[in-house]
Amino acid sequence: MIETRDRILDAAERLFAERGYAATSLRSIMAEAGVNVAAIHYHFHSKESLLEAILLRRLDPANRERLSALEDYEASVVDGRLEVDRILEAFLYPTFRMAADPASGGYTFIALLGRLQAESDLLPNIVFSRLGPVLLRFADALGRALPDLPPSELFLRARLAMGAAAQVLRDAPHIHSLTQNGAGNGSLPHWESLMERIIPFLSAGFRVPHHGGAELGFLPEITQFQPAALPLQENR
Amino acid sequence: MIETRDRILDAAERLFAERGYAATSLRSIMAEAGVNVAAIHYHFHSKESLLEAILLRRLDPANRERLSALEDYEASVVDGRLEVDRILEAFLYPTFRMAADPASGGYTFIALLGRLQAESDLLPNIVFSRLGPVLLRFADALGRALPDLPPSELFLRARLAMGAAAQVLRDAPHIHSLTQNGAGNGSLPHWESLMERIIPFLSAGFRVPHHGGAELGFLPEITQFQPAALPLQENR
């Protein structure tokens, strides 16, 4: 039998992805999971901790996969010339595979991540503490593949690429269902052929020569992959 | 003196952009605008209508600018060969100018749009009814500039491009403040030089040759620019 704790995690993951964090009440999660409200508080203490638990459950496994895929590729390169396409693939492959995963609710998680990424003030520090180092590791590989690109330009392009990928990944449940229905390009499942259409788009952008232009003040926070602080009138 | 109605719109626009729609209460808007709760209901009937009013106030002017920029460019082309870069510029120029606008709170609106785009279920029909036709118009121009690209591929790339741009535009207040502080590439203000770094990235992606691959079932809803429906267990 499935544990109560896991049922809560699954239900919350789904509802947060579908409706957003703030718009989802603990009571709707309770109804979806078929448990009592108090059970949520017993297992997770607070709503925010619940979100943290959801993220922790899936973040590290995916990141391990990303890093090992990158290391495998780097080890396979003999002449030291890294290709942008393969670096992007090492990052996106685990992501898209998860987005199409028929067994686990991984596709729900990917949709949730796509959402939270746009609600950056909501993204707990966990995501940045866990994903940040991985992003820096990939940025380093991209920098070696594109030695003529100044760091500020590299990070701007990385940001653009993440936004582009997130836009499609917000549709993870759709990707999932198409894959389930056998859509795809003959030999490849749908999610994989979708990924192989996205990578050339991003790679071409990364490989555009950099036309002079000043180094801008845009750099500092971007090189950290920190959430953007909105310099508005008041905070919270 | 500034009208109460406008003060409410300004305050709500700012807070929705900063904290998200669901997380912002009418009372916090009331406090920010310095008006009474009842005044909000008097002028806007409901919270959702308030969001609609915010969107309507700025959506149409920006779209008019986008369309006229595109028409001006098309009229200036004599050999009938449209360039992707210029089409993208016609769309992005009004957007980025608004994102940096020192006078109005346009940059707040752009940040809000970037957020809502990720909370697609929240985006009222208004956005799709007003922005949809404009997007189709630009997709048509892109299709003429890239005649070898199948529509499904064109729309996928358009979606990637919008996600990439939105990712950067979510930082609109930051772009705004940098421009205010005189950052930029010598002759150009910061926001304009930023836009000119983004367009080549996107354009290169659009111009990548399309390698075979099957036409996928991904097409139908994407060609409509409809919000993605999440095929989860229950709805609302």
Next chain:
DNA sequence: GTCTATAACTTGATAGAC
């Protein structure tokens, strides 16, 4: 048009029985 007052309800969280 703007206010006070309040209705009617939902929220996250907890205490205590079992």
Next chain:
DNA sequence: GTCTATCAAGTTATAGAC
């Protein structure tokens, strides 16, 4: 570990005085 019962606070929305 899971329940019932309940809390205090916050939510949108409205009725009616000015």
